[in-house]
Amino acid sequence: MKNENQLDEKLASDSMKSIAKLVKDLPEEIPSMNWRSQLNERILAEAKPKPKLDLQRWLLRPALGLGLAAALAVAFVIRPVASDSTGSTVESLMIATHQDDVNYASVTGAGLSVSEMKDYSSPTPVSDPLLDLDVF
Amino acid sequence: MEAGAEEALIDRCRKQDVEAFGKFVDAYQARVFGFVKRMVNNADEAADVTQEVFIRAYQSFARFDGRSSVRTWLFRIANNLCIDRSRQLGRTPNSVGLVSDFEDGEEMDFSDSRWQPEALMLDAELIQVVESGIAEMSEKLKMVLLLHDREEMSYEEIAETLSIPVGTVKSRLFLARAHLQSVVKRYMTEGGND
Numbered sequence: 022m023k024n025e026n027q028l029d030e031k032l033a034s035d036s037m038k039s040i041a042k043l044v045k046d047l048p049e050e051i052p053s054m055n056w057r058s059q060l061n062e063r064i065l066a067e068a069k070p071k072p073k074l075d076l077q078r079w080l081l082r083p084a085l086g087l088g089l090a091a092a093l094a095v096a097f098v099i100r101p102v103a104s105d106s107t108g109s110t111v112e113s114l115m116i117a118t119h120q121d122d123v124n125y126a127s128v129t130g131a132g133l134s135v136s137e138m139k140d141y142s143s144p145t146p147v148s149d150p151l152l153d154l155d156v157f
Numbered sequence: 158m159e160a161g162a163e164e165a166l167i168d169r170c171r172k173q174d175v176e177a178f179g180k181f182v183d184a185y186q187a188r189v190f191g192f193v194k195r196m197v198n199n200a201d202e203a204a205d206v207t208q209e210v211f212i213r214a215y216q217s218f219a220r221f222d223g224r225s226s227v228r229t230w231l232f233r234i235a236n237n238l239c240i241d242r243s244r245q246l247g248r249t250p251n252s253v254g255l256v257s258d259f260e261d262g263e264e265m266d267f268s269d270s271r272w273q274p275e276a277l278m279l280d281a282e283l284i285q286v287v288e289s290g291i292a293e294m295s296e297k298l299k300m301v302l303l304l305h306d307r308e309e310m311s312y313e314e315i316a317e318t319l320s321i322p323v324g325t326v327k328s329r330l331f332l333a334r335a336h337l338q339s340v341v342k343r344y345m346t347e348g349g350n351d
Contacts, residue, residue, distance in 0.1 A: 028327045032334070040334045043287050043341070044306035050194065051187045052204060060182065060208050064215055068175050 167227055170218045178218070182211055185228070189235050192303050196239040198292050206242055210235045225317055232308065233318045236300055243296065283344070290340035294333055301326055302333035 031037060166184075169177030189210055194203035213234050221230055291299055304310045304318065305326075312330075316323045 025324050025327060028324075028331055031331055032327060036338060037331070037334050040337050040341070041306040043283075043337070044291075044302060045309075047191075047284060047287060047307070049187045049191055052190045052207065056204050056208070057182075057186070060211055061179065063208065063212055064175060064178060064182075067212060067215055068173060 163227070167218075167221070167223070170215075171221060173215070173219065178215055181214075185231060186211070188308065189231065191307070192232065193235055193239055195288070195291055195303055196236075196296065196299060197242060202242070206238050207235075209238055213238070226314070228308070229310065229314050229318050232304060232310070236304075236318060239300075240296065283341070286340060286344045287337060290337045293340075294336060298329050298333040298336065301329040302337075305330050306334075 166177050166180055170181050186207070190203060190207045193206045193210065194200055197203050197206060210231070214231055217234075221227065225233075291302065294302070300319065301315060304315045305312070310318070312323045312326045315321075315326045319326070
């Protein structure tokens with residue numbers, strides 16, 4: 022066919038229309054009752070899981086939300102601020118030292134602080150022989 | 158089915174209403190089964206494929222957007238499943254030499270005095286001849302012929318269903334009808350109606 026108009030004319034011809042009518046008038050066959058009942062079973066099987074999935078989704082959504090909210094609350098709100106001095110970080114040691122100094126100062130008054138005091142109860146031997154008076 | 162009633166039924170089907178879908182199946186089962194049976198040329202296989210068509214329709218009804226008619230949508234599913242089944246079974250397409258016979262603009266000669274198409278009456282024998290003629294066709298010709306002449310779809314609807322240009326729909330329809338004409342003519346001239 023050279024163009025669509027020619028094709029339209031051909032398709033509209035009586036002989037083509039009569040063939041179309043033959044095709045249209047072919048008998049229709051209805052599937053069996055057995056076929057239909059099988060299809061119904063399959064459709065019902067398809068339909069059943071859907072409500073379960075929806076129910077699960079409706080139950081899981083708030084549960085997941087609550088769980089997430091609880092985890093965030095534990096992480097950022099309920100957990101106490103790390104201010105104890107019993108830890109081993111530099112900050113903890115500095116705070117502990119400061120608290121000891123304040124305690125000692127309140128008992129002994131002004132003077133050397135605990136951290137500044139040296140223990141003179143067991144003098145270390147002098148290593149310089151010139152200063153060692155025992156040799157004389 | 159009236160347009161309003163069908164629209165209401167489709168709305169219920171979109172919501173996976175089993176009862177409504179049952180009515181939808183009632184309305185279309187014979188037409189879909191007829192189409193599929195002529196496409197696959199086997200009644201048992203057609204029954205399986207037709208069931209699959211309706212199961213797919215049920216599963217995807219929620220996604221049916223109404224841009225095309227529900228009939229176009231349903232036959233698109235049917236057509237795709239027929240093609241898939243054919244590929245799975247490794248069938249080679251029927252190769253009636255229609256394109257080479259008529260694509261050069263050759264006029265078909267139906268001047269035989271016994272060729273009086275307007276007088277054709279479908280008796281059991283002629284039904285068999287027409288069915289055989291359809292069965293001989295390639296899938297491409299067959300699907301256009303069935304969708305246009307049986308399902309009364311417009312060229313545009315068929316073009317949309319098969320994702321082909323309207324011009325291709327027309328040329329395939331012409332070739333399909335021309336093949337049937339030659340089959341019927343042969344039957345009449347060889348003594349079928351004598």
